[in-house]
Amino acid sequence: MKERILIKNGTLVFFDHIQIGDIAIENEKIIAVEPNIPDKNFDLVIDATNKYVLPGAIDAHVHLAMPFGGTVSTDDYESGSRAALHGGVTTYIDYAIQKRGDTLLDILSRRQSLAKNVSYVDYAFHIAITDFNAAIEQEFAKLPSYGVRSVKCFMVYRKENMMIDDQTLEKIMTLGKKYGVLVNVHAEDVDMLENNVERLLSEKKVSNWYHYISRDEEVEYSGVKKAIEIAKRANAPLYVVHNACKDGIEAIKAAKENGQIIYAETCPQYLYFTSDVYKSDRAALYVCSPSIKGEASRAALWRAIDENVIDTIATDHCPFKLEEKAWGENNFTKTPNGCDGIENLYAFVLSKALEGKMSISKAVELVSHNPAKTFNLNEKGDLVVGKDADIVIFNPNDYVIYHNKDTFSNEDNSIWEGVKYQGKIETVLIRGKMALDNDKILIDKNFGKYIKR
Ligand code: URP
Ligand code: ZN
Numbered sequence: 001m002k003e004r005i006l007i008k009n010g011t012l013v014f015f016d017h018i019q020i021g022d023i024a025i026e027n028e029k030i031i032a033v034e035p036n037i038p039d040k041n042f043d044l045v046i047d048a049t050n051k052y053v054l055p056g057a058i059d060a061h062v063h064l065a066m067p068f069g070g071t072v073s074t075d076d077y078e079s080g081s082r083a084a085l086h087g088g089v090t091t092y093i094d095y096a097i098q099k100r101g102d103t104l105l106d107i108l109s110r111r112q113s114l115a116k117n118v119s120y121v122d123y124a125f126h127i128a129i130t131d132f133n134a135a136i137e138q139e140f141a142k143l144p145s146y147g148v149r150s151v152k153c154f155m156v157y158r159k160e161n162m163m164i165d166d167q168t169l170e171k172i173m174t175l176g177k178k179y180g181v182l183v184n185v186h187a188e189d190v191d192m193l194e195n196n197v198e199r200l201l202s203e204k205k206v207s208n209w210y211h212y213i214s215r216d217e218e219v220e221y222s223g224v225k226k227a228i229e230i231a232k233r234a235n236a237p238l239y240v241v242h243n244a245c246k247d248g249i250e251a252i253k254a255a256k257e258n259g260q261i262i263y264a265e266t267c268p269q270y271l272y273f274t275s276d277v278y279k280s281d282r283a284a285l286y287v288c289s290p291s292i293k294g295e296a297s298r299a300a301l302w303r304a305i306d307e308n309v310i311d312t313i314a315t316d317h318c319p320f321k322l323e324e325k326a327w328g329e330n331n332f333t334k335t336p337n338g339c340d341g342i343e344n345l346y347a348f349v350l351s352k353a354l355e356g357k358m359s360i361s362k363a364v365e366l367v368s369h370n371p372a373k374t375f376n377l378n379e380k381g382d383l384v385v386g387k388d389a390d391i392v393i394f395n396p397n398d399y400v401i402y403h404n405k406d407t408f409s410n411e412d413n414s415i416w417e418g419v420k421y422q423g424k425i426e427t428v429l430i431r432g433k434m435a436l437d438n439d440k441i442l443i444d445k446n447f448g449k450y451i452k453r
């Protein structure tokens with residue numbers, strides 16, 4: 001049976017304006033967006049007076065059940081997607097990472113079968129190529145038919161067998177350009193990083209503070225600069241993930257002004273914390289790559305949002321258990337790299353909008369409209385007739401304090417512990433279905449579906 005839902009009198013938020021109005025939903029889709037829709041013939045009418053009505057967030061950067069750092073990231077597709085739903089993330093794009101010898105289809109199929117039947121919200125995949133060879137080169141042309149329009153290359157993680165060298169990166173970018181597949185790059189300078197690590201360990205500088213020192217501003221800047229140069233040589237568009245540094249984002253700004261097509265992503269942890277976190281007794285929790293940088297970088301990232309240099313905010317959600325985070329107590333290279341964030345992405349960005357750090361439309365642009373547009377999620381990302389009714393109702397007059405004990409994920413720690421967000425995500429609809437209402441999940445765990453893009 002078709003369920004018809006009407007959301008009435010909300011402040012509707014689009015990426016370029018806001019307006020008071022109503023949204024009618026039927027059969028998974030938004031069927032009308034108008035100032036005053038009569039509330040007859042609906043199965044459910046939701047009063048959104050004095051509340052914002054937003055498109056669901058799209059977290060374009062997550063690592064669920066990712067084998068990494070000698071373990072597997074804490075959240076699998078079930079717990080990670082449950083946390084996503086609680087946070088108003090209605091679609092996530094996970095990184096499916098190639099193992100030696102895998103075909104591209106192997107990687108995708110393995111991850112699809114892990115997510116199938118357990119994801120609360122919709123999902124798609126980027127494929128991270130780690131073992132490029134002639135067969136992968138041949139298969140690359142098929143990626144769009146698999147529903148995958150982006151691949152990732154790590155310029156680091158050599159010892160983990162995940163690194164793509166500069167020459168291969170250029171080849172992959174050339175293929176990406178040819179077949180309409182966007183190349184996402186984790187940009188840090190591996191030689192600088194490895195030299196730093198060797199030197200620091202030999203000097204017995206082993207605490208997690210030295211995670212930051214080993215991959216400081218210079219290391220990231222040098223990696224970003226190289227990625228930009230390689231993309232220029234390949235004449236290909238480039239998506240730089242998780243930007244954390246001032247000189248890197250300024251290099252991207254300059255390249256964009258020079259006519260290169262570059263998309264820049266950052267994450268809440270780089271907008272909120274500074275490298276001082278690595279001096280605290282909780283330092284291990286913040287160990288992620290790239291590292292969280294100094295205040296000048298944090299300020300530069302906010303400036304880059306203002307100047308439209310940053311296109312997306314995603315989380316790089318990749319939490320590990322406290323016990324695992326402690327492995328690096330006497331050697332920072334043994335601390336698993338990654339932080340949590342999927343549950344509070346939208347809360348963070350919307351709270352910052354209410355504080356005046358950006359407009360509410362800008363928040364929607366960065367976490368919904370732009371990720372949808374950049375990654376070909378054509379049915380997502382806007383409150384527009386014909387799109388999927390992925391909708392968040394947000395009460396700006398309430399607040400939330402993030403506590404790990406209340407999380408919907410599997411984490412036993414969080415970098416966001418105790419952080420207060422203005423506003424509360426009250427209701428989430430996914431494809432026209434009431435999925436979450438006041439912290440209560442109303443859908444089954446197999447509701448999410450794979451989105452080809
Ligand atoms: O520290 C991080 N970011 N872990 C996940 C893998 C990556 O580099 O994105
Ligand atoms: Zn990365």
Ligand code: ZN
Nearest residue numbers: 061062063316
């Ligand atoms: Zn990542």
